[in-house]
Amino acid sequence: TAGCQYITIQNCTITLNRTNVNTIGIYGDCYSWSSGSITAVTPTSSSGANSYNGFYKNTITNCFTPIYIRGYISGSSYVDLNNDCGSKGGNTITAFGYLGNTSPYYNTYTGTYVNGIMFFEQGGTYYINNNTITLTASDNISTSFNAISSVAWSVAVSGSNPTMIGNTINVVSTASAATIMGITNNQGTGSSVEDVENNIITCTNTVATGAVNFIGINIQSTIPSGKYIYNGNEIKNCTIYGTGYFYGISSAGKGNPTSPFSFSNNKIHDNTRTSGSSGDMYLIYYPVGTIAMTMAGNLIYNNTNNCGNIYGIYNTTGTSTEDIHNNIIYSLSTNTSNNVAALYCNNTCTSRNIYLDSISNLTSNGGTVYGINCSAGTSVSIYRNKIYNSTGAFGAIYYNGISGTSSAPGLIYNNFISLGGSTTFAYGIYDNGGSYHSYYYNSINITNSLTSNAGIYINSASSGANVNFEDNCVSNTGGGYAVYVASGSGLSTMDYNNWYATGSYMGYWGGTKCANLTAFQKAGSFDAHSLGANPIYKSNTDLHLKSTMLSRAGIYLSSVTNDIDGNVRHPAPTIGASEIPPLKDDIGVASILSPLYGSCGDSVTYLVANIKNYGSDTQKNVVVYAVVKGPNGSGTYTDTIKSKLDYDSTVTITFAKAFNTILGGTYTFKVYTALKN
DSSP states (O other), rough: OOOSSSSSEEEEEEEEOOTSSSSSSEEOOOOEEEETTEEOOOOOOGGOOOOEEESSSSEEEEEEEEEEEEOOOOOOOOOOOOEEESSTTTTTSSSSSSOOOOOOOOTTTTOOOOOEEEEEEEEEEEOOOOOOOEEEEEOOOOEEEEEEEEOOSOOOOOOOOEEEEEEEEEEEESSSSEEEEEEOOOOOOOTEEEEEEEEEEEEEEOOSBEEEEEEEEEEEOOSSEEEEESSSSSEESSEEBSSOOEEEEEOOOOOOOOEEEEEESOOEEEEEESSSSSOEEEEEEEEOOOOOEEOOOOOEEEEESSSEEEEEEESSOOOEEEEEESSEEEEESSSOOOOHHHHHSSSSOEEEEEEEEEEEEEESSSEEEEEEEEEEEEEEESSSOOEEOOOOOEEEEEESSSEOOOOOOOESSOEEEEEEEEESSSEEEEEEEEEEEESOEEEEOOOOTTTEEEEEEOTTTOOOEEEESSSSSSESSSSSEEESOOTTTEEEESSEEEEEEEESEEEETEEEEEHHHHHHHHHHHHHHHHHHHOBBBBBSSOBBBBSTTTOOSSSSOOOOOBTTTBBBOOOOSSSSSSOOOOOSSSSEEEEEEEOOOOOTSSSSSSEEEEEEEEESOOHHHHHHHEEEETTTEEEEEEEEEOOBBBBTOEEEEEEEEEOOOOOOOOOOEEEEEEOOO
16 A cells, blocks of 8 residues: 655656557556556555656656556545646657557557556646657657547546646657547546646648548546636647548537536647548537536637638537637638638527627638528627628628527627628628527628628528617628518518618519619518618728718617627617717707697797707707798797706707797798807
8 A cells, every 4th residue: 555655756868668568757557567467456545546746857758658647447535646747847758659550559557559648547636737748750650649648547536637737749640540639638527627728739640641630639528516727728730631530629529518618818720631532620629518618819820621621619519608709710711612610609508609709711612601600509699790801602690590589589789790702602691590689780891792692691591580680781892782681571670770782782672672772671661760871981891980971870779788899889879880989069959849740830839849969078058040931931040058968968948939830831940059169
């Protein structure tokens, strides 16, 4: 029962002969060796475990397994605790695994294949930090391997806290059929906290045939009551040949995690899968299970898959709560006829928020391209995102068959969308069925020259109910439609929008091509208060407004109180994602209260109006003018509001002059304001 405890191995240079698969640089185990076989040793007290050991600043080369630490695997109460590989100075590991053999050579005593560092059945808070692991082409590793592996094959240690921070992995494989993994973790369980942060992983394989799979960070543990932290990692400059899959960070393995996940501030860039007939690329594949998942601040760019589909952030299963925000995803491409998606969310989550993400430059040579693809879930909100400059068959926001509820509807609002190109379709928003969701205050700019494209496309599958479109601003100067409604059967409200198109047809409604707004209003019996004005965006990608023509033209919606920049919406809001700030001095007539249109004449008729301060500055001594025309002639009258009028406040004014309208006929009353210099 005398385990190794409080042992420190540091500043050593260890060189062995890795053609012997049983060579290990630093070794700790709960098994005894005898006559070529191993026998488990069961700890009967805490002193029998190998605990509190440290391995720092060692240089280990030419070993089949450089570092291997294994605890007892049959559920002993006395497990290895708090072992440390590198937190006080990382180890340097080179040239490991079996030299030049394509078979997955197996270490007889450890029971493992090729690993750079392996921690097995460990407890407490243990560390694999700051290590540098390198394989070069001359090392000739042509089989599957893990650079760092933290696993539990028989029984995971309850409450263990795997910590893998600050490692640098740069490996080259000569395999024609293999699975290459940077970091694998299958250790956490119970109330564990998995902390995998700030690791850098680069991989290349040099053989252009066969099925070669790559996983940068592989998550396979199941934690029911702890936390997953996978932040600040960088996976870059990987080039993988042959067929097979590519995962940057993946939890697509076993398990059904129920603990919160954090994937934040990771960088995945300049990776390529090439020269294969198949194989999809998932840059972040996030978990299944009933969890709270945060995906924030990730930077994903310059990734190419010439063998299959490519996805920036991907999930298709689970019933999770998701918060996906502040991610920047650009330059994802495939030169095949496969699909590209920046965000692909096809899981049945109960609450999903996608906001403040920036997506651009997604390309496919004949496939379909999506900015945000949501095809399942209930309460889904997509807001304050910017999607632009993408070409190919494109749906910037694809909202597919999602049904919210009256108490938790879906909301798509305050997004900037700008699409160019000259071939295949381009849709800013594609609504494809479902119910209880609303599109509010979106700004869309389409310059794609295909005449069948549309800023907003409402498919015939949208035959649900309670679908609303209000305060959206669409400009299509490429020749296509501003809005295309294949069927409006699921629409509840469509109004206060701005539809602008320079092509032959402004819109389409249920089989009718509509040349202008008037024709569209007649065909659909919606959009009574909508406009057809050129919004004059600042640029093709900056959809802030240069003019004020859409200011105060929208309708206030209590569910959206801010614009894309976080500015408060005016009670009489601007159409589109960007609210035009109020002028300092802006006062006007909100309404005329008396006389009312169509009312009967009277010998004493007073003119009563509401005057409102729309500007940000407090006003006083406001002059109000009334111009009255009728059978008795015309006249101009004035009154002055001497009291202070604060921003967004209203005062009712009654002109002192009484008018005799008893003779009948037509009278016109015009009221306007002026500010004194």
